[in-house]
Amino acid sequence: MKKIATTVLLKKITVSTSKKTKMKQLKDISTQLKDLTCLYEITKNLASSTDLRECLSNAMKTIDVMKNMENGTVTIINPITGKLEIEVAHGISAEGRKRGKYQIGEGITGKVVASGESIIVPHIADEPMFLNKTRARGDLNTKARSFICVPIHGGKQVIGALSVDRVYLEGISKQADDDLRFLTILSSLIAQTTQRIQTVSREQEDLIEENLKLRRELSGKNTINDIQGNSSRMQEVYEMIHRVVDSNATVLLRGESGTGKTLVAKALHYNSKRSNKQFVVVNCSALPETLLESELFGHEKGAFTGATERKTGRFEQAEGGTLFLDEIGEISQAVQVKLLNVVQERTFQRLGSGKSIQCDVRLVAATNRDLEAAVRDNSFREDLYYRLNVFPVYMPALRERRTDILLLAEYFLKKYSDENKVKINRISTTAIDMLIQYHWPGNVRELQNCMERAVLICDGDTIKGIHLPPTLQTSDSTTSDKNPLSLSTAVENFEKDLIIEALKKTRGNQTKASKILDTSLRIINYKIHQYNIDPKKFKITP
Known part of the structure; x- marks a missing residue:
């Protein structure tokens, strides 16, 4: 590729008696060759990768090494918040990337996205619109640092921006125009890659969802695992389970003892995307307060008399999977306080430790008690009740589904x-x-x-x-x-x-x-x- 490009470019050198003109033409050809080589390396990387963040990060590293373009940053509009957020940023710390959030129209980057037009800032120290939110450049007056920002178009809409820092030792006039042209081509490649990877990701998600749907249908129409029943009341239960099975929402199973709450908890786990992880059961009424706290959160060696070694709690054991808290209405006020923090923040501490542990656990709770009455008489915390009661599922008593008795x-x-x-x-x-x-x-x-x-x-x-x-x-x-x-x-x-x-x-x-x-x-x-x-x-x- 390099050889062909060189041959084509050399033909453009006209016969001239001016040595200065020839040197200038050779210099231009050398710059174009570098640009082509850089774009070729970036295109190879973008075309072969399925990880958007990884391939964009490699592209920003390449333009830093081959084009001396520092702090290469790709900023994308978050469809949920509507703000501009940094997707990748070469040479900028993680803290800086977190700070780099803009409203549409805010700062240089926000203005580029709002207008859809590129902007070159000759000297960022003299530009009041340059906000430097990432604080990655230190003292802006130490170098004649320029800033180039181009929009990334996704079809007819602007989906983000590509920006770099550049230090021009010989002035910015023509070289800045060449860099702007180069970054515009690169932004087009980034847009195509972003759309390709997002399309592949959506197709994969659709395939996974379709696969789960087919598995459910093959396992029996409107039935889940070992749960038996064709009555209208049970059809309502099946419908509720299917609605929440792939969600991370906390589920509260209500109903009398013996109605099948444990079977529903298992169905929620084994029919979900967490089915390859642990399903951990804790019967809250079977353990006294002191043991229940240790059982749920674990403890450090020496945390209390008899704690001869560190113990892993049920929340840690269920990491990535599902934790089923049976008879949740029987726990004491002290345990309720600690459980509230886990349900709300998904963090907890082992007994005898001050270190917070993050957990990714799907929580399913069950009770046969009237929790509303327990809240009224202050035996159950109101804030915990509302945290657990995100998605209640009511299990009918057998006398309410008599058509299922013979089945x-x-x-x-x-x-x-x-x-x-x-x-x-x-x-x-x-x-x-x-x-x-x-x-x-x-x-x-x-x-x-x-x-x-x-x-x-x-x-x-x-x-x-x-x-x-x-x-x-x-x-x-x-x-x-x-x-x-x-x-x-x-x-x-x-x-x-x-x-x-x-x-x-x-x-x-x-x-x-x-x-x-x-x-x-x-x-x-x-x-x-x-x-x-x-x-x-x-x-x-x-």
Whole structure:
């Protein structure tokens, strides 16, 4: 490239008797060659990089080395704040970069972005609009330092500015014009690279989001992990989970004990972008105040009696992942104060240490308490309540989602049948009625325990009413009437259940059903008509 460019440029030297003219032309050619070489190196770097900040930083370093352009700075408009902020700045400290923020129209850089026109300041010490916010130049009067700033165009809009410092030993007239032309070309390359990398980043984010969406759809429509339920109340829960799953917002799970709050916390973690990090659980009600504080934040060696070595707290263990604080309503006032600081600032201190530790943790809390009442009676801090209650999710009680009871019962039946290696095919009609009519004060956890017990004591292939706990067999759980069933009614229900069970096994064959029940076909026919049972509907029963 250099050889071709040199050949083209040398042809431009006209035959002249003036040695001075030839020297000037050769000097111009040398400058152009340096510019081409510099642009070639920068273009190679910009084209091969996918990290915007890294490639811009390398470009600013290149123009410093090859063009003596000091303090090369790329300033970009922050779309959120609307301010100009330094993206990269060669030779300027991190503190200086933080100070380098401008309003549109403020200072030289702000004026260039507002107008879309380049500006050359011959001597920055004499220019009142030059603010020197980064304080990178020291005493401005020590050198005849100039400042060149050109806009960076993104399509029809100005998205930022490129600026450099330059010291011209022989005056700035023509050399400044050449530098301005060079920086204008470079700003165009920066704009193209910025748009290319931003487009690639957006496409990658879209692919990640689409991948997560497909994974959720493949795992089952409107279901999340091991959470079971198709009722309208559970559909609302699924919708809330999907809305917040990829957010960093604190989630507060509300609901009675046994409604599945821990399962939802796991779903929020394992379906999020943090799923490859730790999911850490702390049961706040299981530990006394002194131990809970050490458990959450850790402690230094010698922090208290018995602290023989440093301990890492749960916040540190959950770094990058999710921390689930179960029974958050049970923590003491002292721990509430320290927890408030972590939730608000994402910093904490180990017991016995004055050093603040930053943490990147997704916080999920759960409680079965009425926190609003606890705030009113001053047992729970109001400021902590509002910090935790950013995104509340209410888990319905099982009695509020009765259409899910049979679904859950069959799910637990299969789970515990597989675990215990027994073959239990179904739940009898009587048992189903008992499950549906019971009020379930212990919610899904009580139903789970109930089905595990039934599987363990069942000797056949069907869960019957006698296999369910005594609490489900009370009059309140088997009938909604205030008066108990009469003996004749109870006998009729029992006979009807036995006949239905036999017809299910024989797929509606009454002759085979009579043999199973050790009675005659005539009696079976009589009972079928008496109890208004339709044998035909059992013919397709597997």
